[in-house]
Amino acid sequence: MSIRLNNIAKHFGNTQALEPINLDIHEGELVGLLGPSGSGKTTLLRIIAGLENADRTAQPGQILFGDRDVTNVHVRDRRIGFVFQHYALFRHMSVYDNVAFGLTVLSRKRRPSSGEIRARVFRLLEMVKLEHLADRYPAQLSGGQQQRVSLARALAVEPEVLLLDEPFGALDAKVRQELRRWLRHLHDELNFTSVFVTHDQEEALELSDRVVVMSNGRIEQIDTPDELYRTPKNRFVFEFLGDVNHLEGKVSNGVLTCGDAYWHVDLPDGHEELLLRPHEVRLTEQPTSESHLPVTITAISPVGAEVRVELEADWLAQPWLATVRHTDFEHLALRRGQRLFAHPRHWRRFPKVTEKTTEQTRVA
């Protein structure tokens, strides 16, 4: 079931939580809403679910599931599944009763027979690998297990749209990884349309077919994870998707200078701020004719696929972060306090942004 939002806006009192938004989600797509807290992503999800109403203004917004206009349809009739960050399981009911709830509250006409309910619940429990815990109560389960129950419960009513509000936010890193992969499999297998909210860029990029990046109640960019990472539309998106190093200085005659550092760049004269990712910084023992950016290593973290090195210098307002391959790390024999030279491989610049967005970036 495709989802289409036309001109959806939301105010809470005098604050605008969402500026008028248009969004198309295709059938069978898994879409992540990504943004810092207060960006309006959860509000948007709750409006899609029908747990929140969009503003009724002169030009009221519209929500379509396929061809069905659900703008004024109550949440219970929208045929959605909703998964909450803190699971929201019914604590006085067993796992089985939780999953069966959506089926047992159906009107007598539409309710399946009790044998069929039983079969369906166990099929779902098998899918989430919890059939052996059917008689347990939620308090007896771990966080990851509870979230799986909550997912099975939402899927029991065979929703056309599955909405997840920070589904893995309350879980520890390892369980989060596992559930993420598992949800992706489930999505591909059952082929429903899913929208999930997250503030974790890694999660959004790993899980989604397309990512909607939001800030301040606005959509900043909608793209595939790959496109989003490679060609961010603006500075906010670039900064939100990963670590960023800033280089600010004056350009004259094709040379950017900042304190005792300089760098040949092909830019017109004037004040410039350039941004680069940690992996776009190369470290050498000698300066080149292209650049002279002396730095000192202040911290080294050798965990993961690459070694993360923190760099400081008089001409830098904020320390830089560089990632180095383990072989290069050994080759250069890097150690704390060592003085080196940085060489940008690649950089980006974005037109100056308004104060508001800069502030938001800092929060993120």
Place this chain on the structure above:
Amino acid sequence: MSQLATWRTGSTRVLPGFGLSMGISVLFISLVLLLPITGLFGQLAELSLAEYFAIITEGRVVASYMVTIGAAAVAALVNAIFGLLLAWVLVRYEFPGKRLLDALMDLPFALPTAVAGITLATLYAGSGWMGGLLEPLGFQVAYTWVGIALAMAFTSIPFVVRTVQPVLEDLPAEVDEAAMSLGATDGVAFRRVILPHIWPALVTGTGLAFVRSLGEFGAIIFIAGNMPYETEITALMIFVKLQEYDYAGASAIASVVLFVSLALLLAINIWQGRFVRRLHGGKG
């Protein structure tokens, strides 16, 4: 043996002051609770078993049990419904004057019961505001058991509100939303999700309200009319015995009220313990 030694040196306990605070608590409980109850049983010892049963099964006294228990049951039931409603309103909605309403809930506790009794009696007597309205309709409140139930309901409503309120606050709105997203109507969501959650608190609150009503004296006595066999409450029977300097008789009747109250509270506690264990992960 070694366990005893470590316990003696106190090395197992990090929080200080256990001995002192526990000692004072036990002393206080002994003086305020256990000593008077022991005194009551001391009085009872003056009676033989036959005399005891004769006193507590006397016709007028038995009639007073009926009036008291009946009115208290009605009052508790009314409180269960309206107390739940009040707690619901106080927890779930935002409205101007919410804090004031919240504070008003405790008024029946703060008000001397005799003041409440006199106020209710004047209000509901034939010449009072409410009585003047109701009596022409053939509905008499003052000096009937309805008046007794009314006074009981007034003095005990905070028990229900104050026990249900925190439990309701503890229930996240998300649970409600989850039920609705699964297609439950408001009624079904309330009956199957909210009510089971607050059920133990509601029963406890209602039980406390009922027990409190059994022993209430001051608030009821002015509105009850105190007609033998009709509108006499058990607390009044105790008072009457005392006025006749029949201390043993008064104690005998008091002991009945005490046993009923204790048995009820104990039963609720045991039942609730089971329920709560299930919520927190024990075998139900």
